[in-house]
Amino acid sequence: EIVLTQSPATLSLSPGERATLSCRASQSVSSYLAWYQQKPGQAPRLLIYDASNRATGIPARFSGSGSGTDFTLTISSLEPEDFAVYYCQQRITFGQGTRLEIK
Amino acid sequence: QLQLQESGPGLVKPSETLSLTCTVSGGSISSSSYYWGWIRQPPGKGLEWIGSIYYSGSAYYNPSLKSRVTISVDTSKNQFSLKVSSVTAADTAVYYCARWQRLSGSSGYHHNTLDYWGQGTLVTVSS
Numbered sequence: 001e002i003v004l005t006q007s008p009a010t011l012s013l014s015p016g017e018r019a020t021l022s023c024r025a026s027q028s029v030s031s032y033l034a035w036y037q038q039k040p041g042q043a044p045r046l047l048i049y050d051a052s053n054r055a056t057g058i059p060a061r062f063s064g065s066g067s068g069t070d071f072t073l074t075i076s077s078l079e080p081e082d083f084a085v086y087y088c089q090q091r092i093t094f095g096q097g098t099r100l101e102i103k
Numbered sequence: 104q105l106q107l108q109e110s111g112p113g114l115v116k117p118s119e120t121l122s123l124t125c126t127v128s129g130g131s132i133s134s135s136s137y138y139w140g141w142i143r144q145p146p147g148k149g150l151e152w153i154g155s156i157y158y159s160g161s162a163y164y165n166p167s168l169k170s171r172v173t174i175s176v177d178t179s180k181n182q183f184s185l186k187v188s189s190v191t192a193a194d195t196a197v198y199y200c201a202r203w204q205r206l207s208g209s210s211g212y213h214h215n216t217l218d219y220w221g222q223g224t225l226v227t228v229s230s
Contacts, residue, residue, distance in 0.1 A: 032206075034216045043199055043220040044150070050216070091214045092152040092165070 002026050004088050006095035012103040019075040021098045023088035028068045032090055035064055035073045038097075039084045047086075048073060075100075105130040107200050107221035115194075115228050121187040125200030125221060126180070133158045133178045138203040138214055141174065141185045143196040144223075151196075155203060155214065156183055190228045197223040 003026040013019055023033065031051040036044035046055040048064035051071060061076045075082055083102050088095040111123035125139070132139060140155025140163075154164040156174045164172050168187070176183040187194060199220050206215040 032215060036217070043223050044217075045220075046216065046218055049218070055218070087150060089150075089217060092155070092163075094150040094152070096149050 002029060002090055002093050004090060004093055004095035006088060006098050008098060010099045010101060012101050013078055014103045015078050015080055017078050019078055019100060021073040021086055023071040023095050025069045025090060029090045031067045033071050034089045036087045036089060037084050038087065044087060105219050107202065107219055109198060109200050109221045109224040111224065113225060113227060115190055115226060116230050117191055117228055118189055121190050121194060121226055123185045123198055123224065124182050126182050128181070132176065132181045132183065136205055138205050139176065139183045140201060140203060142199045142201055144199070145196045153185065192228050195226065195228045197225050199223045
């Protein structure tokens with residue numbers, strides 16, 4: 001069973017700053033990794049699929065990279081609405097999440 | 104636009120069976136391209152896969168829940184359902200239904216991206 005480890009658990013940044021979130025897989029998953037954003041009281045929303053492809057309607061400030069075991073979600077310049085919890089996912093496994101909070 | 108909607112009781116007594124249904128609209132559940140399934144999220148915690156099903160009826164379950172979970176599909180109603188038996192307070196969570204893309208790989212088919220989610224429904228286990 002693959003384990004996904006996200007870091008950091010919490011990231012405190014200010015609007016306009018760059019956010020870098022990490023997801024590490026316990027074994028290679030090729031490029032089969034997705035990223036989701038979840039805001040309080042809402043279902044997760046797909047941001048990135050197959051490691052680097054933005055889902056429909058996702059702003060260009062969100063980008064994904066990586067392959068094998070190491071993946072990164074980057075938000076180039078944080079907007080107020082980007083402060084949320086972010087999860088990576090591979091098949092039926094989820095990371096534990098990174099909370100992005102306002103500094 | 105595809106939509107998924109969970110329905111079912113929001114309160115279940117300990118030791119009883121939790122039952123939820125997900126109704127799919129705007130698309131057919133009888134597609135070879137997708138799995139349909141359930142994910143839950145206890146209050147303040149992360150996401151946990153419960154299980155999923157292919158429209159033919161083939162079901163896949165989280166090993167930690169397998170003895171208590173049944174997922175079924177009704178293609179005539181474009182619905183799939185979840186039953187969790189012998190519930191305890193640890194089963195209190197928001198339950199989401201969702202759609203996975205079904206991808207062919209070297210070892211057969213597997214779940215890939217979760218592209219559609221229901222809004223979620225809170226189920227509380229309490230007497």
